[in-house]
Amino acid sequence: MVLTVDGLRMQYGEVEVLHEVSFDARAGEVLTLLGPNGAGKSTTIEILEGFRLRSAGQVEVLGLDPADADETWRARVGIVLQSWRDHGNWRVGELLGHLGSYYTPYKQPWPTGELLAAVGLTESAGKKVRMLSGGQRRRLDVAIGIVGRPELLFLDEPTTGFDPEARREFHELVGRLAREYGTTILLTTHDLDEASRLADRILILTAGRIVAAGTPAQLTAAIAGEDEVRWSVDGQSFRKKTTDSTEFVRGLFSQYGAELRELEVRRASLEDTYLALVAS
Amino acid sequence: MRIIRVGWQRGLIELRQSFTNGPELVSHFLWPLLTLVALFFLRNRDFGSAVLPSILGMNAAMGMVSMSQQLTADREDGTLLRAKATPNGMVGYLVGKVVSVSGSLLADLVIVLIPGLIIVGGVTIDAAGWLTLIWVLLLGLVATLPIGAVLGSVFTSARAQGLIQLPMLGFIAISGIFYPLTALPAWLEWIGQLTPIYWMGLGMRSALLPDEAAAVEVGQSWRHLETAGVLGLWAVAGLLLAPVVLRRMARRESGSVVADRRDKSLRRAVR
Numbered sequence: 001m002v003l004t005v006d007g008l009r010m011q012y013g014e015v016e017v018l019h020e021v022s023f024d025a026r027a028g029e030v031l032t033l034l035g036p037n038g039a040g041k042s043t044t045i046e047i048l049e050g051f052r053l054r055s056a057g058q059v060e061v062l063g064l065d066p067a068d069a070d071e072t073w074r075a076r077v078g079i080v081l082q083s084w085r086d087h088g089n090w091r092v093g094e095l096l097g098h099l100g101s102y103y104t105p106y107k108q109p110w111p112t113g114e115l116l117a118a119v120g121l122t123e124s125a126g127k128k129v130r131m132l133s134g135g136q137r138r139r140l141d142v143a144i145g146i147v148g149r150p151e152l153l154f155l156d157e158p159t160t161g162f163d164p165e166a167r168r169e170f171h172e173l174v175g176r177l178a179r180e181y182g183t184t185i186l187l188t189t190h191d192l193d194e195a196s197r198l199a200d201r202i203l204i205l206t207a208g209r210i211v212a213a214g215t216p217a218q219l220t221a222a223i224a225g226e227d228e229v230r231w232s233v234d235g236q237s238f239r240k241k242t243t244d245s246t247e248f249v250r251g252l253f254s255q256y257g258a259e260l261r262e263l264e265v266r267r268a269s270l271e272d273t274y275l276a277l278v279a280s
Numbered sequence: 281m282r283i284i285r286v287g288w289q290r291g292l293i294e295l296r297q298s299f300t301n302g303p304e305l306v307s308h309f310l311w312p313l314l315t316l317v318a319l320f321f322l323r324n325r326d327f328g329s330a331v332l333p334s335i336l337g338m339n340a341a342m343g344m345v346s347m348s349q350q351l352t353a354d355r356e357d358g359t360l361l362r363a364k365a366t367p368n369g370m371v372g373y374l375v376g377k378v379v380s381v382s383g384s385l386l387a388d389l390v391i392v393l394i395p396g397l398i399i400v401g402g403v404t405i406d407a408a409g410w411l412t413l414i415w416v417l418l419l420g421l422v423a424t425l426p427i428g429a430v431l432g433s434v435f436t437s438a439r440a441q442g443l444i445q446l447p448m449l450g451f452i453a454i455s456g457i458f459y460p461l462t463a464l465p466a467w468l469e470w471i472g473q474l475t476p477i478y479w480m481g482l483g484m485r486s487a488l489l490p491d492e493a494a495a496v497e498v499g500q501s502w503r504h505l506e507t508a509g510v511l512g513l514w515a516v517a518g519l520l521l522a523p524v525v526l527r528r529m530a531r532r533e534s535g536s537v538v539a540d541r542r543d544k545s546l547r548r549a550v551r
Contacts, residue, residue, distance in 0.1 A: 042536050051364070051534035075367040081535035083542050086359035089297045098293065101286050102366045148367070156535055 001060075002027050002152055002184045003048065008057035010043050010208075017043055018208045020057070025186060027151075030178045032199035033188040036278055040208040041188040045156050048186065049079055062152060075106035078150030078183075080141050082157045088130030092121060092140060095129060096147055103148035110147050119143045119173060135166035142173065146183070153177065155187035159194060171197055192274050206278050216270055225268025225276065232262045287372040291379020298384055308384070311339075312391040316399065323400050330496075332396045332403055333488040334457040336389055337481030340420050343385045344428035344476075345448060350377060351432025352441050356541055361533045370530060374429070381428075382421050389417075409487045416483030416507065423476045423511040426518030433529040438545075451475045456482065460496040469498065476514050479507045 003025040010018035018040045025031045033041045046052040047059060050066030050073075059065060064073050087095050093112050100109035116122045119139040124132060132140060138158065145153055155174070159167045175198065177183045189195055195202050196216040204212045204219070212219055227245035231238055233256050242248045245265050252260055298304040315335055322331050354360050354373075363369035397403055405413070435441055454464060454472040461469050461478065472478050485493065486502035494502050 046534045046536065049365075049534075051361075071367040074365070079365045081358070081361070081538070083535065083539040084358040084362065085542070086354070086357045086362050088357070089301055090293070094293065098286075098290060099362075099366060101289070102283075102368055102372060105282060106367065144362070 001025065002029075002062060003031075003186065004058070004060045005044075005048070006058040008044070008047065008059060009055050010040070010047065010052075011055040016208065018054075021205070021208070021210055023203055023210060023213065025184055027184055028178060028182045030174070030185045030187070030198055030200045032195040032202045033186065033205055034190070034192065034195040034199075034202050034274070035188075035205035036190055039205045041190075041205055042156060044205070045154055045186065045188055049077070049154055050074075072106060075103055075148055076151045078145040078148065078153040080145040080153070080155045080158060082160050084137075084141055085130075088128065090129050091125070092116070092127055092129060092132070093125035095140075096143060099144055100147045107149055110149060115143050115147060118176075120169065135162055135169075138162070138166070138170065139173070142170075146177065149181070150183065152184045152186070155185065157188055157190070159189070159191070167194070174198055192271055196270055204274065204277055211277050212273075220268065220270050220273055225272045227268050228266040230262070230264040230266075231260055233259050237262070283368045283371050284375055286368075287375025288379055290372055290376030291383065294376060294380035295383040295387075298380065299387070308388060309391065312388055315392055316395050319396055320399050329400050329403050330460075330485055330489060330493060331458065332392075332400045333484035334481040336393060336396075336488075337416075337420070337484035338452060338455070338457050338477055339388055339392065340385055340417055340484075341424050341475075341477040341480045343381050343421060344424040344431070345444070346384070347377065347381050347425050347428025348432035348435070348444065349438075349441050350381070351429060352435065352438060355432075355436065355529075355533065356438065356538075356545065358538045360530065361535070361538050364530055364533055370526075374526070377429075378425055381425060385421070386417075403488050404490070405488055412483065412487035412504070416480060416487065416511075419508065419511045419515065420476060420480040420483070423514035423518060424480075426522035427476075427514065429522045430518065430525045433525045451477055456497075461498055462496060473498070473510070476511055479510050483507050483511075 001024045005024065006022050008018055008021040009016065021040075021044060023031075033044060035041050043052065047054045048061055048066055050061075050069050053067055059067075061069070062073060062076050064070075066073075090098075093116065096112045096115060100112065103109040110118075112125075113122070116125050119142055121136060121139055121143065124136060129137070129140065142155075142158070145155075158174075159170055162170060171194070174185060174187070178185055187198065199216065201213065201215055202219060203210050212222070214222060226241040226243055229240050229242060229245050229248055229252075231252060240248065245267070249263065249265065252263070299308065319332055319335075323329075351360075360370075360373065363373035366372070431444060432441075435444060451472075454468050455461075455475055455477040456472060457477070461472050464472065482497065482502065483504075485497075486504065486507075491502075494500055497503070
């Protein structure tokens with residue numbers, strides 16, 4: 001296991017923001033922490049990054065407790081946050097080269113040119129960082145996060161503020177990191193579509209608890225969402241929620257035969273599952 | 281030791297940026313230019329020749345303020361957090377900061393010193409003077425930069441940094457830069473002598489002025505021993521305090537802390 005979390009709890013004064021959170025991640029897995037704002041996703045990821053001290057529980061990341069991890073451990077972990085505006089006066093290529101040089105005692109960092117090509121910033125190598133667009137800046141942040149070839153990459157709300165095209169390019173990049181380089185990735189998002197697109201496994205976190213976990217398909221199946229069936233007979237519309245839509249529709253056909261019109265079956269989606277979980 | 285070299289390179293890159301970037305370039309030349317204009321009009325006054333070395337000393341002591349301001353700015357935009365997320369990044373960051381701030385000070389010093397020597401008569405540097413200039417400058421930097429780092433860690437917002445400027449201006453006023461300290465009431469004279477600004481100014485005057493000029497100083501002497509003593513004390517205090525305060529500050533940095541700070545500053549900007 002690259003990452004093991006067992007009974008993690010976090011308290012700010014009287015307020016408990018994480019209750020007994022437990023999960024783990026295998027090498028090369030893309031794991032998504034999905035949940036609404038304020039669910040405790042950032043707190044969890046900051047504890048795993050070693051930036052925040054937990055109140056209780058066991059945490060092991062790459063074989064060490066992040067709370068007292070050393071610089072060697074630091075060199076094996078990549079971090080991408082959502083709010084970085086740093087190094088605005090540096091040139092893109094220059095910054096990547098410089099930050100890469102911190103990793104040379106541990107491993108061969110990505111050569112700047114290759115890395116720029118991987119994140120699609122080759123054209124911007126000579127630009128000042130503050131002249132980059134929002135999407136370009138995020139891709140630079142990812143490039144910095146992986147310059148030391150991390151075994152584990154943390155991505156906190158990576159696509160906030162992206163336009164659809166930038167978002168798709170970003171998703172492709174994350175997929176490539178996991179497939180081609182075997183990087184284990186833990187990302188947080190409140191975007192369900194993003195979670196189901198990227199994740200091997202989704203953990204749904206609400207109000208400081210993991211309420212469900214599994215592959216996107218497992219999650220949909222495990223929590224029996226109700227399908228919705230709509231139809232009309234003699235110009236009159238009907239709708240019905242049912243857990244077994246196939247059987248229900250068979251019944252409709254035998255009852256109405258050719259009079260049945262405008263039949264529509266909406267399968268329970270992951271979104272319905274998610275909303276039901278988060279609402280309860 | 282490798283990380284020192286990485287930090288050194290970082291400092292050089294930042295230094296180069298400060299000389300190729302519009303706004304920073306203005307601050308490099310505007311302030312020295314104003315200083316030189318002032319020197320030009322003061323050149324025939326009694327204390328006129330003492331002003332050049334005093335200003336050099338003051339400028340060097342102001343490294344404290346730029347250190348403090350840059351630390352605050354770097355914390356606000358996430359540069360410090362980035363350093364924290366990088367192996368040995370904090371060491372590299374600090375070495376880089378010391379190199380770029382000192383380098384920037386030395387450059388500004390030369391920008392004022394060379395034309396200043398031409399404008400102001402009665403200022404000469406012999407070999408012993410150069411030696412004094414160098415040790416006062418180096419010791420002064422070691423005394424003031426760690427204190428600047430402490431101030432930058434304690435005062436977290438750009439606004440609080442603005443407030444630091446006020447007492448700093450007060451200290452400059454009573455530091456014997458623009459008129460001899462002996463002209464001040466005794467209690468102010470004492471406060472003035474607590475600051476490194478006074479001692480760096482005094483050291484510079486002793487390097488650049490003829491020995492007779494010491495007559496207007498406290499005790500009619502350049503007091504090299506005391507200069508080394510006071511600056512040394514500041515250096516020791518700063519070097520002991522800075523790592524503790526910096527570590528405490530760095531420990532508190534995380535993604536959500538930086539995000540909160542950004543949201544706050546955005547809200548302020550909107551209002």
